[in-house]
Amino acid sequence: MLPEVVFVLGAPGAGKGTQCSYISKEYDFVHLSAGDLLREERQRPGSEYGEMIEEKIRNGEIVPVEVTCSLIHKAMQKSGKSRFLIDGFPRNKVNLDGWDRVMSDKTKLLFVLFFECSRDICTERCLGRGAAGSGRSDDNLESLQKRFNTYINDTMPIINHYDQLGLVKRVNAESVPMEVFQDVKKAFDGAGLQRIAN
Numbered sequence: 001m002l003p004e005v006v007f008v009l010g011a012p013g014a015g016k017g018t019q020c021s022y023i024s025k026e027y028d029f030v031h032l033s034a035g036d037l038l039r040e041e042r043q044r045p046g047s048e049y050g051e052m053i054e055e056k057i058r059n060g061e062i063v064p065v066e067v068t069c070s071l072i073h074k075a076m077q078k079s080g081k082s083r084f085l086i087d088g089f090p091r092n093k094v095n096l097d098g099w100d101r102v103m104s105d106k107t108k109l110l111f112v113l114f115f116e117c118s119r120d121i122c123t124e125r126c127l128g129r130g131a132a133g134s135g136r137s138d139d140n141l142e143s144l145q146k147r148f149n150t151y152i153n154d155t156m157p158i159i160n161h162y163d164q165l166g167l168v169k170r171v172n173a174e175s176v177p178m179e180v181f182q183d184v185k186k187a188f189d190g191a192g193l194q195r196i197a198n
Contacts, residue, residue, distance in 0.1 A: 002108040003076055007162075008087040009155060010115030012138075012147045013122035013129070014173045015180060019115065020085045022181045027188055028196050030081045034089035037071040038063055058137060060146030062091055062154070065098030073103065085113075092154035096161065111191060112162045113184065115173035119148060 006029065008016050020031040035057075042053040049067050056063045068089060076084055084107075090096040123144055130139030138147060162168045169187040173180050189195075 001082065002106065003081075004083045004110050005107045006083075006085050006110050007089065007112045008085050008115070009091075009112060009159060010173060011117055011119065011122045011151050012144060013125035014115040014117040015125070015177060016087050016115060018177050019113075019171075019173075019181060019184055020087050022177070023085055023184060023188065026185070026195050027083070027193055028081075029083045029085045030076075030079045031085045031087060032072055032075050033087040034068055034072065034091075035087075037075055038068065041067075041071055058143075060138065060143050060150060062095070062150070065090075065095050066102065068095070069098055069102045073106070076107075090158055091150070093157065096158055109167065110193075111187075112159070112168045113187060114159055114168050114170050115180070116170055117173040121174055122148075 008020055010016050017031075017033060020029075020033070023029055024031045038053050038057065041047050042050045042057070044050065047053075049063075053063055053067070055061075072086060072089070090099050123141075126139050126144055127141065130136065137143070159168060169191075171180060171183045171187060
C-alpha cells in the first residue's frame with residue numbers, strides 16, 4: 001500500500017505547524033515539515049547540502065526540489081508509518097513538478113489542506129514567534145517580506161492547480177488554534193479519515 005499524503009499549505013505564520021501537531025495526535029499522521037527537515041539537514045555534521053541550504057533559507061529562496069524530496073522520502077521510510085502531513089511543500093511549480101517526477105508513484109495524495117490567513121495576522125504571529133525566541137533566522141520583517149512575496153507569486157498558483165483537480169480543502173486560520181482545528185477535523189472527517197480511538 002502506498003503511503004498517504006496530505007500537503008499542508010498556507011502563508012508563513014498561518015499556523016501550519018500548530019495544526020499539524022493536533023492532526024498528528026487525532027488522526028495518527030506523521031508531521032513532516034519541509035522547512036524543519038531542511039533546517040536539521042543544515043545542522044547535520046558533514047552534510048553535503050548544509051551550506052547551500054543555509055544560504056537559500058537566509059535569502060528566502062527555495063532549496064532545489066531533489067534535495068527536499070529526498071529528505072522527505074528518507075523521513076517517511078524512517079518513520080515506519082503510512083500517513084503523512086507534508087507541511088510547507090510543494091511551494092512552487094518546480095517543487096510540484098519535482099514531486100510528480102520523483103514521488104508521485106511512491107505516494108498517494110489524499111488532498112491539500114490550505115490555511116487562509118491575512119498577511120497582517122501572519123506577520124504579527126511570525127514576529128511574535130521571533131521575539132519569543134523561536135530561533136528561526138527567518139522570523140524577521142525583512143525575511144518575512146521576501147517569504148510573503150514568494151508565497152503569493154509561487155505558492156498560490158499551486159493552490160489553484162490543485163483546486164482545479166478538486167483536491168483543496170480550505171480552512172480559515174485567523175481564529176484561535178482550537179477553533180481552527182474544529183474546521184480541520186471537518187475536512188479530515190469529510191475525507192473519511194478515522195480518528196485514533198483514545
